[in-house]
Amino acid sequence: MKLFYFSLITYLLFNCANAQSTGEFVADAPSDILINGNDLYFCEYNNGKISKIDITDSTPVKTEILTGLSRPSGMAINGNDLYFSEIGDDNGDPDDGKISKIDITDSSPIITEVLTGLSTPFSIAIQDQDLYFSESGDRSISKIDITTISPPPVLVSGLTSIPGGIILHNNDLYFCEYSSGKINKIDITDSSPVATEVITGLTTPRNLAFDGNDLYFCEYSSDKISKIDITEVSPTIIEINTIAGAGPSSLAIKNSTIYVSELDNNKISFSNLSTLNVHNSSMQQKVKVFPNPANTYIEVSGLNKRKDYIIYNTLGVEKNNGIISNNGKINIQNLANGMYLLKFDNKKPIKFIKE
Missing domain, CATH: 2.60.40.10 (Immunoglobulins)
Structure with missing residues (x-):
C-alpha cells in the first residue's frame, strides 16, 4: 500500500498557546501520534523521524528523538520503552519492515530491533506482555511476546482487506479495515477469535482512539473525524469534524482535547472536544x-x-x-x-x- 503526501516541511512552529481550544503545529507527513504523560510523540513519515513536544508548554519546542528511520508508521509505549514500526525503504522488497524499541529515559537512546522481515507493518498496540501489529502487505494482525528474546510472531487474525490502525480496549482489539471501509473487533482472550463488525460503510478508516466508551476514528479519504459509543448494540456514527484536505491519519485524546495528525496538510491540529460541531452523520446525504x-x-x-x-x-x-x-x-x-x-x-x- 502506498502513501501519498504533499510538500516536505521540516520545522516546527506552534501557532497558538496550548490553553486555547484550537491550534496546530507543523510536522512533516505525521503518520502517527501518541501521548505519554505531557509529551506528544509523533512519527514524521517523509523525513524518517520520531519527535516530541510538551503539550503543557505555551510555546513548545520540538525535540527530535530518532532520525534516519525508514518511513516510521506506528508507535506504542510500554513502561519506559517506546516501540515503533518502520514500513521500510520503497525499494521493491515487500518484507523489509520491522519493529524496534528505545528507552525514552536515555538521553541518547539506542535502537533495539525486536522483529524484522515484516510486510508493511502499519500500527502497533501493547497489552501486558503482548505486542499486536497489523501488516498491510500480508493483510493480517499478529502478536509477539515482548518478554522473550527473538519472539516468533503468532497470527491473530487473517484479513481479506488492507488493515489500518489497531487499538486495545479491555479484552477487545479494535482494528480498521482500510480498503473495505470497516471497523471490526476481536476478543483477544479467545483461542480462535472471530472478527465482529462494529461499523461498516466508511471511507478508508485509518486510525482509532478511545475516550471512555467513545471510540473515535478518522477516515483518510473523506477527511472526517467521527465517534461511536461502543456500549450501543447498533452504534450511531456521530461526525465531529471535517478538515479539508487533511488526510487524517492518527488521533490522540487527553483532557478533553483531541489531537489529529493531518498527513496531507503536514501538521498536527488540536481542538477541545466541546467546541467541535457535532452532528449525526446519518441525517445528512453525502456523496x-x-x-x-x-x-x-x-x-x-x-x-x-x-x-x-x-x-x-x-x-x-x-x-x-x-x-x-x-x-x-x-x-x-x-x-x-x-x-x-x-x-x-x-x-x-x-x-x-x-x-
Whole structure:
C-alpha cells in the first residue's frame, strides 16, 4: 500500500498557546501520534523521524528523538520503552519492515530491533506482555511476546482487506479495515477469535482512539473525524469534524482535547472536544465513492441529479472528466496507481486511491 503526501516541511512552529481550544503545529507527513504523560510523540513519515513536544508548554519546542528511520508508521509505549514500526525503504522488497524499541529515559537512546522481515507493518498496540501489529502487505494482525528474546510472531487474525490502525480496549482489539471501509473487533482472550463488525460503510478508516466508551476514528479519504459509543448494540456514527484536505491519519485524546495528525496538510491540529460541531452523520446525504481504493472503476452514490465531474491528480492536473448520475460508475483503468481528487461543481473534492 502506498502513501501519498504533499510538500516536505521540516520545522516546527506552534501557532497558538496550548490553553486555547484550537491550534496546530507543523510536522512533516505525521503518520502517527501518541501521548505519554505531557509529551506528544509523533512519527514524521517523509523525513524518517520520531519527535516530541510538551503539550503543557505555551510555546513548545520540538525535540527530535530518532532520525534516519525508514518511513516510521506506528508507535506504542510500554513502561519506559517506546516501540515503533518502520514500513521500510520503497525499494521493491515487500518484507523489509520491522519493529524496534528505545528507552525514552536515555538521553541518547539506542535502537533495539525486536522483529524484522515484516510486510508493511502499519500500527502497533501493547497489552501486558503482548505486542499486536497489523501488516498491510500480508493483510493480517499478529502478536509477539515482548518478554522473550527473538519472539516468533503468532497470527491473530487473517484479513481479506488492507488493515489500518489497531487499538486495545479491555479484552477487545479494535482494528480498521482500510480498503473495505470497516471497523471490526476481536476478543483477544479467545483461542480462535472471530472478527465482529462494529461499523461498516466508511471511507478508508485509518486510525482509532478511545475516550471512555467513545471510540473515535478518522477516515483518510473523506477527511472526517467521527465517534461511536461502543456500549450501543447498533452504534450511531456521530461526525465531529471535517478538515479539508487533511488526510487524517492518527488521533490522540487527553483532557478533553483531541489531537489529529493531518498527513496531507503536514501538521498536527488540536481542538477541545466541546467546541467541535457535532452532528449525526446519518441525517445528512453525502456523496460517496466505492470501492476505495479501487482498481477498475469507482461507483458514486448520494447524487441528487446528473453532475459534471473532473478527476485531478494530487498536482492539480486534470486526468478525466464527464457526466455521472447517482450510483453511476467511472472507469479508472487508465489511471496510474496513486491518489486522485473527484470534483463536482464547487463542492469539496472527494479523495480516492487507484491501486
